[in-house]
Amino acid sequence: MLTQDKPLRVKRTLWISRLLRDWRADLGIGIILFFIILALLSPVLAPGNPNYFVDEGNLPPSAKHILGTMSLGQEGYAQLIWGARMSLGIGFTTGLVITFLSVAIGMITGYARGLLSDVLSVLTNVFLVIPGLCLAIVMAAYLPSGPLSIIVVLSISGWPWGARVLRAQTLSLREKDFVAAALVSGESHLHIIFFDILPNMISLVVANVIGSTMYAIGAEVGLEFLGLGNISSVSWGSILYWARATSALPRGAWWQFLPAGLCVALIGFALTLTNFALDEVSNPRLRKEMGSKHGLRSIAGPGQPTPVVRSIQ
Amino acid sequence: MRYILRRLGFYLLTFFVSISLNFFLPRLMPGDPATIMFGRFQGRLPPQTLQAMKIAFGFVEGSLWNQYVTYLSHALRFDFGISIYRFPAPVSMVISTGLAWTLLMNSVVLVVAFALGTLLGILASWRHSGKLDSFMTPLLMFISSFPYFWFAMLVLLVFSVNLGWLPWGHAYAYDLQPGWNFKFLGSVVEHLFLPACTIVIVSVGGWMLSMRNTMITTLDEDYVTMAEAKGLPQNRIMFRYAARNAMLPNFTSFGIALGFVISGALLTEVVFTYPGLGFLLFQAVTSQDYPLLQGLFLMITLAVLTANLLVDLLYVRLDPRVRAD
Numbered sequence: 001m002l003t004q005d006k007p008l009r010v011k012r013t014l015w016i017s018r019l020l021r022d023w024r025a026d027l028g029i030g031i032i033l034f035f036i037i038l039a040l041l042s043p044v045l046a047p048g049n050p051n052y053f054v055d056e057g058n059l060p061p062s063a064k065h066i067l068g069t070m071s072l073g074q075e076g077y078a079q080l081i082w083g084a085r086m087s088l089g090i091g092f093t094t095g096l097v098i099t100f101l102s103v104a105i106g107m108i109t110g111y112a113r114g115l116l117s118d119v120l121s122v123l124t125n126v127f128l129v130i131p132g133l134c135l136a137i138v139m140a141a142y143l144p145s146g147p148l149s150i151i152v153v154l155s156i157s158g159w160p161w162g163a164r165v166l167r168a169q170t171l172s173l174r175e176k177d178f179v180a181a182a183l184v185s186g187e188s189h190l191h192i193i194f195f196d197i198l199p200n201m202i203s204l205v206v207a208n209v210i211g212s213t214m215y216a217i218g219a220e221v222g223l224e225f226l227g228l229g230n231i232s233s234v235s236w237g238s239i240l241y242w243a244r245a246t247s248a249l250p251r252g253a254w255w256q257f258l259p260a261g262l263c264v265a266l267i268g269f270a271l272t273l274t275n276f277a278l279d280e281v282s283n284p285r286l287r288k289e290m291g292s293k294h295g296l297r298s299i300a301g302p303g304q305p306t307p308v309v310r311s312i313q
Numbered sequence: 314m315r316y317i318l319r320r321l322g323f324y325l326l327t328f329f330v331s332i333s334l335n336f337f338l339p340r341l342m343p344g345d346p347a348t349i350m351f352g353r354f355q356g357r358l359p360p361q362t363l364q365a366m367k368i369a370f371g372f373v374e375g376s377l378w379n380q381y382v383t384y385l386s387h388a389l390r391f392d393f394g395i396s397i398y399r400f401p402a403p404v405s406m407v408i409s410t411g412l413a414w415t416l417l418m419n420s421v422v423l424v425v426a427f428a429l430g431t432l433l434g435i436l437a438s439w440r441h442s443g444k445l446d447s448f449m450t451p452l453l454m455f456i457s458s459f460p461y462f463w464f465a466m467l468v469l470l471v472f473s474v475n476l477g478w479l480p481w482g483h484a485y486a487y488d489l490q491p492g493w494n495f496k497f498l499g500s501v502v503e504h505l506f507l508p509a510c511t512i513v514i515v516s517v518g519g520w521m522l523s524m525r526n527t528m529i530t531t532l533d534e535d536y537v538t539m540a541e542a543k544g545l546p547q548n549r550i551m552f553r554y555a556a557r558n559a560m561l562p563n564f565t566s567f568g569i570a571l572g573f574v575i576s577g578a579l580l581t582e583v584v585f586t587y588p589g590l591g592f593l594l595f596q597a598v599t600s601q602d603y604p605l606l607q608g609l610f611l612m613i614t615l616a617v618l619t620a621n622l623l624v625d626l627l628y629v630r631l632d633p634r635v636r637a638d
Contacts, residue, residue, distance in 0.1 A: 024451075126327045128569055131617050133576030134594070135334070138610045141598050142342050142349070214458070221460055222580055226598055240463060244584070249466060250481075252474055261463030268458025276454070 022280065028273030035267055039085040046078035050234050061255050068255035070239075071246035079234055080259050086235035087264070090147050090220050095213030097155045102162030102212070103205060107193050109163065110170025124160045124167065132157035133219055140228040150229055154219050161215070162208040169204055173197050203282040207275055214271040221264050236260040316635050320625045324618045331614045335607045336371060336384050347372045350603045353397045366394040366604070393608035398593075398600045404608040407593065412612065414484050415589035417501075418509060419578055423620075426513045426574070427567060430520025435556050437521065438528035439547075450525070457518030461577035465511045465584040472507060479507050482586040508578075508585045516574050524563055531559040564628045568621040575617055590616075 020026060038045065053073035054065075061068040067076030109120040136157045143149035173179065174197065182192045198205070223229055224237025231238050243249075243257035339346035347367055351358070358366070367373070369392050371384030387393075393404035433453070437446040456464075473481040480486070485500040531537070532555055540550045579591030586592060590613055597605040629635050 122323070122326070125323065126330050129324075129327050129572065129618065129621060130331055130614055131572040131576050133573075134579065134610055134613050137594060137598060138335075138606055139338065141601070141603070141606055142338055218458075218460055222462070222576075225460075225462055225580065226583070226595055228598065240460075240466075244466070249470055250474060252470065254467075254470055257463065257466055261460055261466070264463065265455070265459045269455045272454050272458055273451075 022277040024273045025277035025281075028270040028275075028277065031266055031270035032274070035084055035088060035263070035270075038081060039088045042081045042085045046075070046081040048078065050074060050078035050082040051232075058251065058253055058256075060253075067259055068253070070242065070256055071248065071253075076255055076259065079239055080236075080263065082234045083236045083239055083260060084263065086147070086233060087217060087220065087237065088267070090150055090235070091213055091217035091267075094151045094154045094158070094216035094220065095209055097151060098158040098212035098216065099162060099205065099209045101155060101159040102208060103166060103198070105159060106163035106166030107170045107198065110167040111174050111189065111193050111197070121167070124163050127157070128160040128164060130157075133222060136219060136223060137226065137228065140223055145228060146230045147233075150220055150223055153223070154216055158212060158215050158219070162212060166201065166204060166208065169201055170197060173200060203278060207278050207282075210271050210275045210278070214268050214275075217264060217267055236264055316629060317625065320622065324622055327618060328615065331611055332385060332388050333381070335388070335611060336381055338607075339370075339603065353601050353603075354395075354400070357400060358395070362395065369394050370604075388611065391608075393611075394604040396597075396605045397602040398596050398605055404604050407605060408590070408608055408612050411588055411590045411593045412616075414587060415578075415582070415591065416616070418505060418512075418582075418587065418589060419575055419616075421505070422509050422512045422516075422578065423571070423574060425509070426516045427520055429513065430517040431524045431556075431560060431563065433517065434521040434524025435528055435551060435559075438525045438532065439551055441529060441532075446525075450522070453518035453521055457515055457522075459515050460580075461512060461515050462580040462584050464515055465508065465581045468507055468511050469584060480504050484588050504587070508581050508587050512574065512578050512581055515577065519570060519573075520563070523566055524559065527559040527562050528555060531555045534558075561628070561632050564624060564631065568624050571620055571624070572617055575613065579613075 020029075051074055054075045055069050055073050057069055057071045057073040059065060059069040061076075065075060065077065067080060069076055070079060105120060105124065109117055109124060111117075112120070136153045139153045139156065140149055143153065170193070178196060179192060182196050187196070220229070220235075221237035221240065224231070224235055225240045225244070227241055229235065229237055231241055237260075239260040240257050243253075243260075246256075248254075248256040339350050342349055347370075350370060351363065351366065354363070368383060369387040371380035371387075373380055373383050391405045393408075396402055396404045396407045399407045433449065437450055440446060469481055472478050480503060482504075484504050485491070485497060486504075489497050489500055491497060534555075537550060537555055540554050545554075579589075579594055581587075582589045582591030583595045590609055593605065594609050594613075596602070597609060
C-alpha cells in the first residue's frame, strides 16, 4: 500500500499548486475567503443587532453611514455584513448537501447495471428538466418559512445537475481494470464505489461543490426575494425583498439594493472563476491551448482519467 | 423518428411526475391538506363550489390511488379550481391571462440570447486567448453571475427612474386598448424592451462560454486542419465547418439551460410588474393561493417541456446521425 500512496500524494500536490498558480483561481479563492471572513467576523465588524434603527430612514451614503440607511432606519452596512453570515451559511450548507446527494445518486446510477441504473437515470433526467426554481418555490410555499426549509427545498431541486455528470464519469471508470481487480479480491460494491472510484473523481466532485454552492446562493437569494425565507432575519435576499417592498426603486434609493446584489454577484463570479480555473487544470485540452509548459505525461498517470466536464450528452 | 418518440415519451413521463408532485405536496404537510389548501378562502365559497374544488384536487373518499386518479383527470382537463388571489375567477382563466405575455417574452429572449451567445462564442474561440476572448469572457462570466432580478432593479433604476427613456412596468401603456394596431404593438415592444434586455444580457454569458468550449474542442479536429491546408477563407472554415458541428452539443444543453433561464425570467417579471406567469407566481406565493400555485407550476413545466420538444425536433433536423437511428 506504500507504493500506492506515494504517486497519489505527488499528483495531488502538483494539482493544487498548479491551480493556485493560475491568477483566476487566486482571485476567485481570494474573494470567497474575503466574504467568509466577513461573515465570521460580523459581530466584530458590525456590533449590535442589524435590525435596530440607528437614524432616520432612507439616508444616502455618507461619512456617518457608509452604505446609507434602509427604509426604517436600519444601518445598511450592518445589514450587509450580517446578511453575509446568513446567506453564505445557507449557501455553503446547501451546496454540500446537494453535492452529497448528487455524488451518492450519480455514482450509484453509473455503477449499477440494469433496472436500478435505468430507473435512477430516468429519475435524474426528469428532475433535470423540471424547472428547478419553480419547483423550489412551490415546495417552499407549503413549508414553514426558515433556513431549514430553504436547504431542503433547494437540495431536492438542485441535485440532478451534478448527478448527471458524475454518473457519466462513473460509467466510464467502472470498466477499468482496477475495479475488476477489486471485485475479484472480494470487495463489496459500495466499498468499490466510494473508496476506489471516488478518489479518482475528486476534481469533478470539487467542481460539483463549487457549482452547487453557486446555484444554492443564487436560488436562496431568489427565494428570499419572493418572501419565502424568513423575512425578519437578515440575509442578502431579505435585504432585496425589503428594498422592493418599501419602494426603494421609485425613490431612487440605490444604496438599499445595490450592495446586497453586488455581493451575490461577486461570490458567484468568484466561484465561477475557481471552477473555470479548475476546468483548465483538469482538462488537458483546454490547458494545452493556454500555452502551459507542462505536458500531459507529468500529471496524468496510467489510472488517471481525463474528466470531460463539458461534453456530456 | 424513434428518437422523437422516445423524447416525447420522456416528456410525458416528466409531466406525470410533475402532476404527482403537485398531488403529494399538500398531503405531506402536517395537518389536513384540504384546510391548508382552501383555508384562505375564509368562507367566501358557496358549499357546492367548495365541494367541486375538493373533488378537483382529489380530496375524495377512497384510497390514495382513487384520489390520485381523480386529481389526474381534473389536472389533464386544466381544472385547477378557483383562485384566491383573483377570486372568483377560475385558476385556468387567471393563468391564461399571463401565459401569452410570458410566452412572448421568453421566446424572444431565448432566441436572441442563444443566437447572440453562439455568435460571441464562435468569435471568442477563434482567437483563443486573443484580445476579444481575454476581455469579453471574464466580463460575461461576471455578468452571468448577477441575480436576474437584481440586475433588473439596476436597469430599471438607471433607464427608467433616472433617465426616463423607457417605461418602468407592465406590458403596455394603461390608456391603450389591446388590438392589432401599430400604437398598441409599439407600446408592447417598448414595454418588452427593458425586461428582455435584462434577461438576454445576464444569460448570454452561459451560452457563450459553452459554445466557446465546444468550438475549441472542434477546432482540434482533423477536418479543420485540412480545410486550413486547402486554403479556404477563415470565415468559411469558422462558420460552415467548425461552428456547424460545435453547435450540436450546445443544442442538447439548451434544453436543460432552458429551465434556468425561464426561472430567472420569472423573477424579472416581478421587478418589472410584467403581467406574465412569474408575476402571477409571486402574487400566488404572497397571498398563499395554493390552487393558483399548483396550476402555475404545471403550466410552467408544460411550457418548458414543450420548448424542449421543439428543440429536439430542431435537433433532429440539424444532426443527421440521429435520424439514422
